Amino acid sequence: MTAGHGAKPVVAITSGEPAGVGPELCCHLASREWPVTPVIIGDIDLLRARAALTGSPVRFVQWTREASPDSALPVLHVPLARPSRPGVLDAANGRYVLELLDRAIKGCVEGEFAAMVTAPVHKGVICESLGAPDAMPFSGHTEYLAEHTGTPRVVMMLVGGGMRVALVTTHLPLAQVPAAVTPQALEETIRILHTDLVRHFGIAAPRILVAGLNPHAGEGGHMGREEIDVIIPVLERLRAEGLQLIGPLPADTLFVPHTLAQGDAVLAMYHDQGLPVLKHASFGGGVNVTLGLPIIRTSVDHGTALDLAGSGKADPGSLFAALDLAATMVAARAVR
Numbered sequence: 001m002t003a004g005h006g007a008k009p010v011v012a013i014t015s016g017e018p019a020g021v022g023p024e025l026c027c028h029l030a031s032r033e034w035p036v037t038p039v040i041i042g043d044i045d046l047l048r049a050r051a052a053l054t055g056s057p058v059r060f061v062q063w064t065r066e067a068s069p070d071s072a073l074p075v076l077h078v079p080l081a082r083p084s085r086p087g088v089l090d091a092a093n094g095r096y097v098l099e100l101l102d103r104a105i106k107g108c109v110e111g112e113f114a115a116m117v118t119a120p121v122h123k124g125v126i127c128e129s130l131g132a133p134d135a136m137p138f139s140g141h142t143e144y145l146a147e148h149t150g151t152p153r154v155v156m157m158l159v160g161g162g163m164r165v166a167l168v169t170t171h172l173p174l175a176q177v178p179a180a181v182t183p184q185a186l187e188e189t190i191r192i193l194h195t196d197l198v199r200h201f202g203i204a205a206p207r208i209l210v211a212g213l214n215p216h217a218g219e220g221g222h223m224g225r226e227e228i229d230v231i232i233p234v235l236e237r238l239r240a241e242g243l244q245l246i247g248p249l250p251a252d253t254l255f256v257p258h259t260l261a262q263g264d265a266v267l268a269m270y271h272d273q274g275l276p277v278l279k280h281a282s283f284g285g286g287v288n289v290t291l292g293l294p295i296i297r298t299s300v301d302h303g304t305a306l307d308l309a310g311s312g313k314a315d316p317g318s319l320f321a322a323l324d325l326a327a328t329m330v331a332a333r334a335v336r
């Protein structure tokens with residue numbers, strides 16, 4: 001049983017990179033009623049400072065499980081290492097950002113929180129803070145959550161603009177993508193996507209549109225062989241088990257409306273094959289959800305927007321959509 005704040009499930013909101021728009025977006029959570037109780041994880045003084053700077057009337061109070069909800073936003077206080085200025089990254093606060101994630105993960109695993117929603121982090125400054133300015137020890141929440149929940153494979157899926165777009169590979173250099181699209185990676189990704197479309201999205205028999213890797217899905221082997229050597233054999237094997245898999249389809253025409261209408265989700269082979277289309281259709285209202293985890297995690301579809309930090313102009317639509325989706329997933333889990 002997840003600890004309640006009043007009668008509602010508690011959802012942790014990690015406020016993300018302190019120099020980015022995450023803290024000020026959290027202020028907007030007070031402007032709506034939610035079916036869950038959002039508890040913000042972050043430095044309470046930072047949140048108060050961003051509220052003052054952006055003219056938000058919100059009040060932040062320290063979170064206690066016993067307190068009854070009022071108009072103030074509860075905060076689980078985690079102190080910054082150093083005061084943060086909007087738009088100015090500071091590697092000294094990199095570990096603070098990871099502490100927010102660690103606290104939320106722990107709370108979700110132990111049942112204190114029903115789900116976690118993440119505001120954006122800056123991957124580069126976290127890597128710098130870990131003493132690896134030229135390497136990528138932190139490549140994203142998705143990979144971090146997999147590692148820290150002991151989950152061998154998870155799937156990044158973005159939802160927005162009437163689409164669901166999942167990825168076989170996530171944050172890795174483009175040159176490494178073909179080698180990462182292995183039969184095992186593809187099969188495990190499809191199984192997770194299928195299972196979670198049923199489990200979390202209530203789609204009884206999901207139809208998945210699978211992109212090819214190469215232009216024109218390899219043009220029959222004349223423009224690359226990954227479709228013939230890897231993708232088609234995996235799809236055939238899984239179709240024999242009853243999964244509804246359409247493809248491999250040329251990615252350039254997969255996203256035309258009449259093709260999209262034939263599926264419940266798209267599976268893209270890599271980050272920039274699928275996400276630009278979805279973000280074009282839904283930026284500011286899209287949600288990133290991690291499938292295959294033992295916990296529920298959703299996120300905004302945008303980054304730290306350092307250029308907007310402190311201006312109060314950042315759009316909270318994606319954070320709202322992420323919290324709405326997390327609440328829906330929590331409710332669906334409760335009736336299973």
Ligand SMILES: NC(=O)C1=CN([C@@H]2O[C@H](COP(=O)(O)OP(=O)(O)OC[C@H]3O[C@@H](n4cnc5c(N)ncnc54)[C@H](O)[C@@H]3O)[C@@H](O)[C@H]2O)C=CC1
Binds near residue numbers: 300
């Ligand atoms: N969920 C996460 O933690 C994500 C983190 N990132 C990280 O964010 C950092 C910056 O990434 P960029 O590629 O510059 O993308 P970005 O999303 O931060 O910014 C791209 C453009 O969109 C605008 N924008 C972003 N969020 C907005 C909002 N809520 N309202 C209005 N306009 C908004 C920005 O002002 C900018 O012009 C990188 O370190 C990246 O890795 C990127 C995407 C997701």
Ligand SMILES: NCC(=O)COP(=O)(O)O
Binds near residue numbers: 141142
């Ligand atoms: N493009 C998505 C992104 O960068 C956010 O990824 P993650 O931090 O949620 O893994």
